[in-house]
Amino acid sequence: MSRVRLPAIMALLLGSAMVRADIAVVTHDASHAVHLSRHQVINIFMGRYRQLPDGGLALPIDLVGLKDRFYRALVDRDLAEINALRARQVFSGQGSPPYQADAPEEVAALVLQNPGALGYVDAAGVTPDQQIVFMLHE
Amino acid sequence: MAHLIELFRTRLALRTAAIILLMVALLGAGFLVLAVEIRADSEQRAQYTRIEELLSTVERTTQIACFLGDRELAGEVADGLLVNRIVREVRIIRQTGDVLADARSEQGRTGPAISRAVYSPFEQAQPLCRIALIPDQQRIDDAVFEASRFLAVALLLQLAGVGLCVVLVVVHFVTRPITGISHRLSRLEAETGHKLQAPRGNQHDEIGQLVASVNAMIDHLVSSLSEERRLRLEREVEERRYRTIFDSVEAGIFELDGEGRIVVANPAFRRLFRLAEECDPVRRRVALTELAGDGGPSIEELVHHSEPGRARQWELALGSGTLRRWISILLNRLEEGRLQGVAHDITERKMATDAAERLAITDPLTGLGNRLGMERRLAVIARHHRLYPERPHALVVLDFDHFKHVNDTWGHQAGDRVLEHVAALLTTLVGQRDYLARQGGDEFVMVLEGQGQRDQVAALLARFIELLADPIELDEEVRIRMGASIGVAILGLDTEDVQEALHFADQAMYRAKRAGRNNWRFHQTTSELSG
Numbered sequence: 001m002s003r004v005r006l007p008a009i010m011a012l013l014l015g016s017a018m019v020r021a022d023i024a025v026v027t028h029d030a031s032h033a034v035h036l037s038r039h040q041v042i043n044i045f046m047g048r049y050r051q052l053p054d055g056g057l058a059l060p061i062d063l064v065g066l067k068d069r070f071y072r073a074l075v076d077r078d079l080a081e082i083n084a085l086r087a088r089q090v091f092s093g094q095g096s097p098p099y100q101a102d103a104p105e106e107v108a109a110l111v112l113q114n115p116g117a118l119g120y121v122d123a124a125g126v127t128p129d130q131q132i133v134f135m136l137h138e
Numbered sequence: 139m140a141h142l143i144e145l146f147r148t149r150l151a152l153r154t155a156a157i158i159l160l161m162v163a164l165l166g167a168g169f170l171v172l173a174v175e176i177r178a179d180s181e182q183r184a185q186y187t188r189i190e191e192l193l194s195t196v197e198r199t200t201q202i203a204c205f206l207g208d209r210e211l212a213g214e215v216a217d218g219l220l221v222n223r224i225v226r227e228v229r230i231i232r233q234t235g236d237v238l239a240d241a242r243s244e245q246g247r248t249g250p251a252i253s254r255a256v257y258s259p260f261e262q263a264q265p266l267c268r269i270a271l272i273p274d275q276q277r278i279d280d281a282v283f284e285a286s287r288f289l290a291v292a293l294l295l296q297l298a299g300v301g302l303c304v305v306l307v308v309v310h311f312v313t314r315p316i317t318g319i320s321h322r323l324s325r326l327e328a329e330t331g332h333k334l335q336a337p338r339g340n341q342h343d344e345i346g347q348l349v350a351s352v353n354a355m356i357d358h359l360v361s362s363l364s365e366e367r368r369l370r371l372e373r374e375v376e377e378r379r380y381r382t383i384f385d386s387v388e389a390g391i392f393e394l395d396g397e398g399r400i401v402v403a404n405p406a407f408r409r410l411f412r413l414a415e416e417c418d419p420v421r422r423r424v425a426l427t428e429l430a431g432d433g434g435p436s437i438e439e440l441v442h443h444s445e446p447g448r449a450r451q452w453e454l455a456l457g458s459g460t461l462r463r464w465i466s467i468l469l470n471r472l473e474e475g476r477l478q479g480v481a482h483d484i485t486e487r488k489m490a491t492d493a494a495e496r497l498a499i500t501d502p503l504t505g506l507g508n509r510l511g512m513e514r515r516l517a518v519i520a521r522h523h524r525l526y527p528e529r530p531h532a533l534v535v536l537d538f539d540h541f542k543h544v545n546d547t548w549g550h551q552a553g554d555r556v557l558e559h560v561a562a563l564l565t566t567l568v569g570q571r572d573y574l575a576r577q578g579g580d581e582f583v584m585v586l587e588g589q590g591q592r593d594q595v596a597a598l599l600a601r602f603i604e605l606l607a608d609p610i611e612l613d614e615e616v617r618i619r620m621g622a623s624i625g626v627a628i629l630g631l632d633t634e635d636v637q638e639a640l641h642f643a644d645q646a647m648y649r650a651k652r653a654g655r656n657n658w659r660f661h662q663t664t665s666e667l668s669g
Contacts (some may be wrong), residue, residue, distance in 0.1 A: 036326075039261065039264075042260050042261065046205065046260060047206065048205055048206060048207075074260075075259075075260035076259075077260070083413060085202060088202065088211070089206065089209075091209055092210050094206055094208055
């Protein structure tokens with residue numbers, strides 16, 4: 001499967017090379033989580049914890065277009081591995097994978113609506129009603 | 139068991155093989171222990187490597203299980219590991235002490251645990267759990283034992299093979315040739331000059347050398363045996379020769395033991411000593427002194443006659459009267475406590491010597507002593523007087539008066555007749571120990587031994603003069619009457635010197651002649667004469 005996907009990924013990487021920028025992990029500005037560490041981000045996105053540091057329920061959101069880059073930058077894994085891990089998590093009933101958003105707008109909407117929502121967008125596309133809790137440098 | 143020991147004692151090959159096997163076994167045991175040790179060590183290491191590999195295989199899954207705290211997944215990992223039979227127990231424990239999985243099998247023995255930290259799959263430096271794997275020591279030991287047993291069996295087979303080979307080699311190259319030689323040697327007739335043959339193929343090796351040595355020894359023995367035989371024959375001839383001489387020689391040959399008793403005696407010796415035929419000196423030892431009597435060697439002389447090579451001679455008389463025989467014995471020391479003697483009958487020689495001796499000192503006319511006899515007698519008296527000076531002896535010198543006239547008138551035969559007569563008279567007068575001699579012509583000398591009494595001498599002389607007064611019948615017509623002048627000196631009273639005493643007696647005789655003949659005078663000193 002990875003072999004089939006490889007040209008697409010390469011194309012994607014090459015295509016986005018020009019527009020490469022940092023990825024910002026954002027949340028609702030009302031959220032108490034003013035700032036998260038990389039460790040906390042990994043734990044939340046990889047399904048280890050469901051809670052935010054303030055005790056609220058965390059709701060991670062994957063952005064389909066940015067997902068590949070995000071995980072590469074965060075844990076240096078390709079998407080196949082991430083998916084395999086998610087599949088195992090689901091299988092053992094340990095929890096559910098992050099919500100899959102198709103566009104940054106959807107992420108923005110979800111973040112706006114849910115105080116515990118945690119999404120990631122291109123750093124350039126952060127809206128004022130979003131609060132950056134972690135900046136992921138590529 | 140005894141049979142086995144007997145076999146070992148009598149079979150070189152078995153003994154050699156046993157010793158070699160023992161040595162190989164000892165060495166083998168040493169090597170085996172070493173090999174097992176090394177093998178066990180490497181096997182142990184291999185097992186642990188395997189366990190490490192197992193841990194590496196399940197690492198990723200374990201990381202995820204730890205990351206997620208997924209007990210089900212952790213349990214899955216542990217169960218998967220337990221499928222391996224060398225794994226006895228698997229424990230996955232989080233950093234917090236929370237046990238994620240603990241699976242174990244009931245069989246086997248616990249070995250030392252192998253534990254490893256499990257890190258987060260996403261953050262390299264973030265340890266999440268520890269996974270501890272406890273191996274089944276029984277299983278590992280079994281594997282080690284299996285490997286060792288193979289080694290042992292291989293070594294044992296090798297040992298048996300070596301032993302068999304050694305037995306075969308020793309039997310073929312050593313035992314059989316030696317047995318062959320032994321058989322041939324026992325059948326060998328060495329005296330006929332037969333030689334021992336070396337087994338084929340062994341001519342140039344040590345067995346060949348052995349055979350050569352045996353042959354050399356046989357040669358040596360045969361030659362020394364024949365030499366011995368030749369010597370024995372020679373000795374027998376020698377012995378027979380000696381025996382013949384011993385039996386037939388005229389001289390008596392005998393041997394004495396340390397105490398002077400006869401050990402061996404030849405027939406001549408028996409004849410000499412008149413030994414009875416049935417008297418066996420070997421069975422009943424007869425002492426030589428017993429046979430020899432006076433004049434023979436004493437027991438002390440025999441016992442102490444111990445200088446080898448020096449002969450000693452004795453002359454002894456046997457029997458008495460006309461049967462008296464003289465025997466000379468010559469003794470030589472053969473060795474300690476053994477004397478060899480030769481005995482000769484010297485009776486005839488002795489008698490001849492004695493006769494010659496007597497003749498030399500005898501006056502042939504009268505049978506009395508002559509001048510030589512007188513001198514010898516005087517020498518004896520002088521010696522005696524020196525030893526016993528208190529014992530006096532009388533010396534008497536007689537000279538007939540007018541004897542020359544008898545010779546001149548009636549001839550020498552008449553003179554001789556007179557001398558014979560006077561000699562006979564004197565002989566009847568003197569004692570056994572006294573000595574009479576005719577000095578020559580008509581002069582006689584008497585030695586009266588132990589006589590110092592002048593009156594007794596005077597009595598004797600008076601008797602003589604009286605007897606002499608009887609006329610001597612020369613033939614039917616002629617009868618003559620003789621007179622004598624006599625001088626006496628006493629040795630021990632008049633002088634201490636024999637010759638001087640004779641001289642004094644002579645002087646006294648001349649004084650008697652001057653005093654008118656036919657009387658006697660004692661010696662007187664000059665002062666006595668003048669007084």
